[in-house]
Amino acid sequence: MEPRDRIRQLLTEQFSGSVIKEENFRNEQTFFVKPDAILDICQALLEDAELKVDYLADLTSVDWLGHEERMGGRFEVVYNLYSISTHYRFFIKVMLPADKPEISSVTAVWPGANWMEREVYDLMGIVFTGHPDLKRILTPDGFEGYPLRRDYPLTYEVPQFSWNKNDPPEVIT
């Protein structure tokens, strides 16, 4: 069976209540799943003898501020998965609400998720429950806020022109 069909079969048989929809765009296969099932789904994909999804190529996130109703949540966590033995890449996406962006960590399935989840936590503010060491990774110590969110200020300081060149630097908040 082709990997594409095997994934669909596995998800619809074992996790029929958790898979929201499947999208196919130019041979890119994407599954939207519910947040509470992500750990079980990932474990099943890794352990499946035919698929062996053993490589979490990337874990990232998208802020859909202003598109919450259309997308079904504000934050989207993207799992870029790859099976080395079958050379097949596909995506799993999870939508999270704005007021409580929390999801289970997948470090138990792929240890490489550790730093990727820390990066997403650092820049987007998504909390990964069960992560062994969830702290900021890129921004300096004591940094506040989540810079890659859409509502984070785009510029840092008021630029100095001739009319305000003598004012002290003013940080935009």
Added chain:
Amino acid sequence: MGLEEKIPDSVILTTLDKMVNWAHKRSMWPLGFGLACCAIEMMSTFAAHFDLSRYGMEVMRPSPRQADLMIVAGRVSMKMAPVLRTLYDQMPNPKWVISMGACASCGGIFNNYAILQGVDRIVPVDVYVPGCPPRPEQLMQGILKLQEKVDRESIKDKRDEWGRAAV
């Protein structure tokens, strides 16, 4: 004193200031401090095409203990800022700083949370070299300007908290 007339080929009378400044400006050892794309232009300045050793300052030092000029070449991130300040403090007096490029001077196009908006917030800057990135000729112009500045210093000058002469 008539000393020059008696042994004209061996003695030059000068002031202590001139001699000290001459020693300072003609063998300034820069700290290798490349942070971004400006560093490529800085390396090019030191390399064969432009050959900064003509001004006696081609000896890039990897250790701040042996350097007396810091060329900040590139944008300084907020995480790099304390490191830069530590390196500056480790340099022995007298020491000078050239801020190379728009990013080091004022943040440049990176007006965001990650980049320090001008290296003069944390270290005193002697010469600003504009450009994005500046060409090697511009950096050399900046270095010549710094040599002019060093030439005006005196050992009698009042010193600020960093031991720098107020010129």
